[in-house]
Amino acid sequence: MLVLSGLLVVVVGFALRLNPLLVVTCAGLVTGLAGGLGFVTTLSTLGHAFTESRYVPIVWLVLPVIGLLERAGLRERARDVVMRMQAATTGRVLLAYLALRQATAALGLVSLGGHPQMVRPLIAPMAEGAAERDVPNLDDATRHQIRAHAAAVDNIGVFFGEDIFIAIGSILLIKGVLEQAGIRVLPTELAVWAIPTAIAAFVLHGARLLLLDRRLRRGTA
């Protein structure tokens, strides 16, 4: 029971809006100590796992090329392209990206997206540009709301698309866990049963994006 105190640290720390790095480190130390590992072993476990996880921030390697293009006006161009397309509203731009992200993830092309590569330089400026054309004096709150939606679409698209692809990590994990319990399941069948939720995700979130358009037009977003 005591080892769960680390989870408590996480909940309280995030609720109080303390610095997440501090919260996560404290949660790790508390969990290790409560689990009887001792301070030095706990810190070593954390240090070892941190070093083994250096592949996680590899996505930042894209920053030099994205920064270079931003310096040359990439975001301004993305905005400009959308502003000249009358039919491209904020909701429709994001709906199109949702469809693209879900469809490509379902084909296993998970790397065709992401916040540093796609959302910051392209999708968010496009969604903002579409709103600016229709509402000339866009206030900051609305602008931030549109950007948050752009980030959300990337997440929802990839989460509820990737499981339709049979070789993705989560499908292999499901197969492995059930196999250990003596139950055999086929990746192809697991992938099929991800389709109903994928359709629901597209319909429900798509509807919310079109409602966002309506609120933007009324100026109540």
Added chain:
Amino acid sequence: MITLEFLYRLMGILTGAAAVINFRDRTHPNRIGNSLFWGLWTVSFLVGTWLSDLANGVLILAMVAVATLRGVKAGTGDSTTLAERLASARRWGNRLFLPALAVPALTLLANATIGKITIGGLPLVEPKQVTLVSLGVATLVSLAIGMVMLRPPLRAPLGEARRLLDSVGWAAMLPQLLAALGAVFAAAGVGKVVSTLAASWIPGGAPLLSVSAYTIGMALLTMLMGNAFAAFPVMTLGIAIPLLINGLHGDPTIISAIGMLSGFCGTLMTPMAANFNIVPVALLELPDRYAVIRVQVPTALMLLAVNTVLMYTLAFPR
């Protein structure tokens, strides 16, 4: 053979440049804090492999201390003016999209090819790391395309990377730290305790109750652990297999597939899934740390309800 070490050296160059440029930038509002934070991370990328586990742990404490006490803050702004960028955007037009879209395109291309290259019978790239190495190679080639095309000053790429890293701040390191926390949870046996608790609390029998316990439990535990992959074995061994599959003779394929997707609903609602929910807040310069989560919660709750209904109606013999 190219392994992850190659990518760690590249990351070290990136964060090292951010540390040095910040240190030499007398106009930076948080010069010392930023250069210390990126500098310590550089040590981890360049020599972390050869340091002891304890030394790497101390490195984490130092980074967290710097981030908490001095912060990691955005610098003084853009390197080009809006007018310059608009002029450049007009000049280059849609060609500007080319290097940006080259990143995903080349990642896919590299992913499909570099795993097959052998030199003297040895694979060029460590087979398990092909996907990550592909991303690294794609960013390098795209950067080369951008440099040849735009002909910026040679210091521009690393200077711009410094600007972006500064604006993301400490959030850049959070996903890696969370991965380490997951390992400590596993070493201390957190999963086992939760699994035993769940199995003892939830009464078997009533199908809708048991199904809800599994789908909602997956979402809640994912929110706490930050990762549906960590929650799945716990909840599936604790609830799904004893109650839903063995007890109520539900279809294991449908139950486990939809169970995982219920976990993904939890991922949309937690700051613990930092790379999806907190990093974009920093990247998009949003004032509210939970802005992306707020937008995602309604969709996540609706999909959790859909998953519960789908599992209840589809997975059990009538």
